[in-house]
Amino acid sequence: xxxxxxxGSHVSVSEGALVLLxxxxxxxxxxxxxxxxxxxxxxxxxxxxxxxxxxxxxxxNGFEAEFKKSETSFHLTKPSAHMSDAAExxxxxxxxxxxxxxxxxxxxxxxxxEL
Amino acid sequence: NAGVTQTPxxxxxxxxxxxxxxxxxxxxxxxxxxxxxxxxxxxxxxxYSVGEGTTAKGEVPDGYNVSRLKKQNFLLGxxxxxxxxxxxxxxxxxxxxxxxxxxxxGTRLTVT
Numbered sequence: 001x002x003x004x005x006x007x008g009s010h011v012s013v014s015e016g017a018l019v020l021l022x023x024x025x026x027x028x029x030x031x032x033x034x035x036x037x038x039x040x041x042x043x044x045x046x047x048x049x050x051x052x053x054x055x056x057x058x059x060x061n062g063f064e065a066e067f068k069k070s071e072t073s074f075h076l077t078k079p080s081a082h083m084s085d086a087a088e089x090x091x092x093x094x095x096x097x098x099x100x101x102x103x104x105x106x107x108x109x110x111x112x113x114e115l
Numbered sequence: 116n117a118g119v120t121q122t123p124x125x126x127x128x129x130x131x132x133x134x135x136x137x138x139x140x141x142x143x144x145x146x147x148x149x150x151x152x153x154x155x156x157x158x159x160x161x162x163y164s165v166g167e168g169t170t171a172k173g174e175v176p177d178g179y180n181v182s183r184l185k186k187q188n189f190l191l192g193x194x195x196x197x198x199x200x201x202x203x204x205x206x207x208x209x210x211x212x213x214x215x216x217x218x219x220x221g222t223r224l225t226v227t
Binding site: 009034036041042043044045046049090101102103105106107108 | 146209214
């Protein structure tokens with residue numbers, strides 16, 4: 001079975017600083033990886049995804065993530081944080097099983113952006 | 116397109132009462148899912164469906180039932196609500212693997 005670990009349930013950065021949210025996965029077969037963002041009192045919105053091909057993937061709002069198989073990681077980064085980035089971020093993994101595309105989520109990282 | 120919608124947005128139940136949460140999607144997605152979100156635990160899959168008339172158990176199915184009589188709708192039922200079912204419930208839908216899931220706005224359920 002696949003799993004996801006997000007290191008740091010709360011991360012605080014200054015506006016304009018680098019954002020780095022960590023995600024490590026466990027999977028016995030090639031994974032498909034996703035980052036979702038959740039703003040207060042809303043549903044989850046896809047930021048970016050890795051399926052196959054290029055290991056550096058770019059998403060919305062200036063975020064990107066790099067799939068590193070050797071490190072089983074899929075960390076999310078943004079060069080310069082903005083106040084509007086304050087939200088909860090979830091990493092998720094799925095594998096191709098032909099039976100439902102079930103996502104396994106990490107426990108989330110709450111990002112706080114300070115002036 | 117409305118995307119994924121959920122009804123109701125909020126609900127308060129007493130222990131032992133029953134209710135049904137409705138999820139609807141207008142994207143012609145084959146797959147639909149119900150999750151619950153609890154603080155510090157991320158989202159956990161309750162039940163899912165890979166097509167009209169089919170359902171399957173997820174990670175935390177106990178105390179819930181589901182039905183998918185129409186492709187666009189996925190219903191989640193609580194037959195006898197318990198305080199442990201106080202949570203935020205999210206519905207999602209997707210095309211078949213490995214496409215991303217699209218989420219509804221959530222239903223906040225409190226069981227007293």
